[in-house]
Amino acid sequence: xxRASGAFVALTLDTLRAVPRRPFHWREFLxxxxxxxxxxxxxxxxxxxxxxxxxxxxxxxxxxxFGAQSFTGATAVLGIVREASPVVTALMISGAxxxxxxxxxxxxxxxxxxxxxxxxxIDPLHRLVVPRVAACAVVAPLLNGLVTTVGLIxxxxxNVIAQGGSPGSYLQSFNALAELSDLWISAVKALVFGATxxxxxxxxxxxxxxxxxxxxxAVNQTVVFAAMVLFAENxxxxxxxx
Amino acid sequence: MGVEVVVEGLTKSFGRQVIxxxxxxxxxxxxxxxxxxxxxxxxxxxxxxxxxxxxPDRGHIWIDGYDLANCSEDKxxxxxxxxxxxxxxxxxxxxxxxxxxxxxxxxxxxxxxESQIRQIVMEKMELVGLLGAESKLPGEISGGMRKRxxxxxxxxxxxxxxxxxxxxxxxxxxxxxxxNQLFVDLNxxxxxxxxxVTHDINTARTxxxxxxxxxxxxxxxxxxxxxxxxxxxxxxRQFLNARRHGPIxxxxxxxxxxxxxxxxLGHDPGALPPIPPQLMPTGNxxxxxxxxxxxxxxxxGVIPPQGSFIDDRGRNWLEEYPRLVSAHxxxxx
Ligand SMILES: Nc1ncnc2c1ncn2[C@@H]1O[C@H](COP(=O)(O)OP(=O)(O)O)[C@@H](O)[C@H]1O
Ligand SMILES: [Mg+2]
Numbered sequence: 001x002x003r004a005s006g007a008f009v010a011l012t013l014d015t016l017r018a019v020p021r022r023p024f025h026w027r028e029f030l031x032x033x034x035x036x037x038x039x040x041x042x043x044x045x046x047x048x049x050x051x052x053x054x055x056x057x058x059x060x061x062x063x064x065x066f067g068a069q070s071f072t073g074a075t076a077v078l079g080i081v082r083e084a085s086p087v088v089t090a091l092m093i094s095g096a097x098x099x100x101x102x103x104x105x106x107x108x109x110x111x112x113x114x115x116x117x118x119x120x121x122i123d124p125l126h127r128l129v130v131p132r133v134a135a136c137a138v139v140a141p142l143l144n145g146l147v148t149t150v151g152l153i154x155x156x157x158x159n160v161i162a163q164g165g166s167p168g169s170y171l172q173s174f175n176a177l178a179e180l181s182d183l184w185i186s187a188v189k190a191l192v193f194g195a196t197x198x199x200x201x202x203x204x205x206x207x208x209x210x211x212x213x214x215x216x217x218a219v220n221q222t223v224v225f226a227a228m229v230l231f232a233e234n235x236x237x238x239x240x241x242x
Numbered sequence: 243m244g245v246e247v248v249v250e251g252l253t254k255s256f257g258r259q260v261i262x263x264x265x266x267x268x269x270x271x272x273x274x275x276x277x278x279x280x281x282x283x284x285x286x287x288x289x290x291x292x293x294x295x296x297x298p299d300r301g302h303i304w305i306d307g308y309d310l311a312n313c314s315e316d317k318x319x320x321x322x323x324x325x326x327x328x329x330x331x332x333x334x335x336x337x338x339x340x341x342x343x344x345x346x347x348x349x350x351x352x353x354x355x356e357s358q359i360r361q362i363v364m365e366k367m368e369l370v371g372l373l374g375a376e377s378k379l380p381g382e383i384s385g386g387m388r389k390r391x392x393x394x395x396x397x398x399x400x401x402x403x404x405x406x407x408x409x410x411x412x413x414x415x416x417x418x419x420x421x422n423q424l425f426v427d428l429n430x431x432x433x434x435x436x437x438x439v440t441h442d443i444n445t446a447r448t449x450x451x452x453x454x455x456x457x458x459x460x461x462x463x464x465x466x467x468x469x470x471x472x473x474x475x476x477x478x479r480q481f482l483n484a485r486r487h488g489p490i491x492x493x494x495x496x497x498x499x500x501x502x503x504x505x506x507l508g509h510d511p512g513a514l515p516p517i518p519p520q521l522m523p524t525g526n527x528x529x530x531x532x533x534x535x536x537x538x539x540x541x542x543g544v545i546p547p548q549g550s551f552i553d554d555r556g557r558n559w560l561e562e563y564p565r566l567v568s569a570h571x572x573x574x575x
């Protein structure tokens with residue numbers, strides 16, 4: 001466990017060192033970014049609808065008991081924009097895109113394609129890892145915007161239509177608490193989470209060993225490991241910023 | 243013209259598992275060497291250490307006056323340009339066609355035009371017998387074809403040292419023979435230094451100029467083919483020449499206690515079997531790095547067993563070889 005963490009940190013540092021190296025592989029980056037959007041956009045949007053609604057439901061019920069129903073909009077800000085949306089995004093990226101990236105790199109690793117690249121004088125970090133991690137980092141804030149938008153709309157509609165809340169007070173309390181900086185921080189969180197999920201997927205893929213079963217194990221570990229790290233990161237960033 | 247590789251005291255372990263230790267050998271420039279060993283003895287690890295994909299714990303790998311095992315990252319990338327590696331299953335890039343796979347090193351490392359690239363790629367594809375399969379994807383072709391495509395890709399930058407991992411794994415004897423012939427012919431044409439790693443005893447007996455035997459974490463012996471094929475050393479004898487009990491399945495390695503038990507029971511490996519003639523290049527040619535058959539034996543006063551150097555068409559290569567050489571020399575004149 002400790003050795004794996006050390007190896008992960010080492011790979012991350014080596015990858016960072018490879019980032020400024022020219023040429024940047026735009027084609028690989030765009031292909032990966034498009035791939036990530038295509039596998040994670042729809043599930044992300046679909047997850048955020050019940051997420052927004054359930055937040056409105058739970059918070060709404062609780063808040064009604066305090067007689068402070070008009071604050072539902074505010075909870076939506078706290079819940080969706082600041083916390084839920086970046087985490088949902090990152091979980092979707094690591095679940096849908098990270099697992100695919102890990103499986104792809106893992107298969108290449110056990111077929112010795114990665115070794116072949118290195119023998120041909122090509123650094124797999126520069127060629128394969130940097131574009132993938134960059135794609136995850138860039139796509140995550142976009143998906144995060146999608147989750148925020150869809151989640152807020154869902155929570156608004158649920159509050160107004162199903163719970164009989166008043167549209168005016170929802171928006172008012174939302175405005176009272178929401179700041180532009182919330183959206184920025186949310187986007188930055190998503191970027192960090194996306195990069196982390198991508199890095200973990202690449203690390204696990206490149207350290208796959210022992211045939212097809214090894215690749216399966218690596219994919220499984222990617223998703224679990226990423227979830228653990230993301231929740232820890234989310235806590236750290238939230239605690240530091242708010 | 244091929245480059246000499248000198249390995250000194252090389253040791254590699256993963257964690258507490260020692261793979262092999264204190265391996266020293268010299269791959270003579272332009273010759274074909276085979277490293278034989280049962281599965282799991284670390285042959286692939288050795289190959290990857292030679293190209294610097296894995297760093298050894300100790301020891302040196304001297305190439306062109308540089309120690310590849312202990313040099314800077316930049317120097318390592320430079321030295322790697324001397325190598326062509328054929329990995330076990332070809333290690334082709336799955337998303338690229340055979341043509342693009344073979345063109346890949348040229349596109350990455352040279353400024354050649356597409357038409358020059360096309361010419362070189364087609365030439366190499368013809369060399370390995372793959373003309374017509376340019377647009378196929380690696381997933382669509384047989385294992386034997388993948389290996390040949392991997393070989394073409396390894397050849398495209400004119401390497402001085404060619405490393406081959408288990409050319410015979412997963413291939414039937416006919417395809418194995420074809421591939422072995424290809425190595426011998428390529429060595430004749432390009433005179434690169436070859437190291438073939440295998441657990442196939444027949445390949446080890448007939449293809450190389452030099453044989454090494456890797457067993458129980460050690461290089462048991464390394465030297466000229468005739469030296470190992472006539473050796474009395476029990477382990478070498480057992481692996482390369484065992485006859486009475488049939489050749490040991492190299493994949494199910496017998497452990498030491500079994501070998502010792504056999505020795506105590508008097509199951510000695512038996513009489514030395516005839517030494518087969520070496521695989522010759524096609525077209526009545528002779529390789530530059532090749533020694534005449536029987537030369538090492540004669541120089542060391544060893545009498546080969548009856549029936550040595552006779553091929554399956556009944557030709558005796560002790561007589562055939564000088565005839566070939568003189569015909570060749572006359573032809574040149
Ligand atoms: N990257 C690695 N990390 C840890 N152990 C390895 C690694 N590569 C190979 N090994 C171990 O080294 C031993 C030798 O493997 P290998 O070189 O593939 O054998 P061979 O090619 O002779 O069949 C095996 O026990 C294998 O598990
Ligand atoms: Mg192997």
